[in-house]
Amino acid sequence: MNQLILEQILHRFELNVTKARDGKEALDLALRNTFDLILMDMQMPEMDGIQSTKILRENGILVPVIACTANAYQEDRTACIASGMNDFITKPIDVSALNASLIKYLTTPAQSAAGHLTSKD
Numbered sequence: 001m002n003q004l005i006l007e008q009i010l011h012r013f014e015l016n017v018t019k020a021r022d023g024k025e026a027l028d029l030a031l032r033n034t035f036d037l038i039l040m041d042m043q044m045p046e047m048d049g050i051q052s053t054k055i056l057r058e059n060g061i062l063v064p065v066i067a068c069t070a071n072a073y074q075e076d077r078t079a080c081i082a083s084g085m086n087d088f089i090t091k092p093i094d095v096s097a098l099n100a101s102l103i104k105y106l107t108t109p110a111q112s113a114a115g116h117l118t119s120k121d
Contacts, residue, residue, distance in 0.1 A: 002091050006039065006068065009095060013102065023047030030056055035063050037105050040085065042069040042076065050083040057084035064105040068093070 003019065010017050018035070020026035023044035030038060030052075038056075040049040053065050067080040067088040077088045087101045 002068075002093070006093055006098075009093060009098060013099075015102075015106075021045075023049060023052045027052040027055055030061055030063070031059060037102070038063055038065045039068045040065050042067055042071055042080065049085075050079055053080075053083045053085050066101050066105070 024046040042049045064086045
């Protein structure tokens with residue numbers, strides 16, 4: 001359900017979305033394709049987001065990775081950053097927090113000054 005809601009929010013921001021069923025598929029997609037940003041859940045089947053991100057970084061993939069998780073504890077945030085993730089947002093998704101992270105990693109400085117991505121709403 002969270003993935004569907006997040007996908008709808010990203011589409012409203014006119015962003016293209018590629019979904020993965022689990023951490024292994026997310027890793028495989030990221031190793032074979034070029035993405036501007038990866039939203040990575042900490043807890044996924046097959047391989048968790050922390051392990052997937054560590055492997056991405058070991059393979060020289062430097063695309064920004066934002067943790068998207070229900071785990072809101074400081075130790076979870078610390079583990080995400082230690083794995084090589086760039087940022088951390090919690091579920092349920094706070095659209096303004098997501099927007100702030102997207103602006104930080106997807107826009108130019110001039111676009112950032114505007115304070116938000118455009119939405120189709």
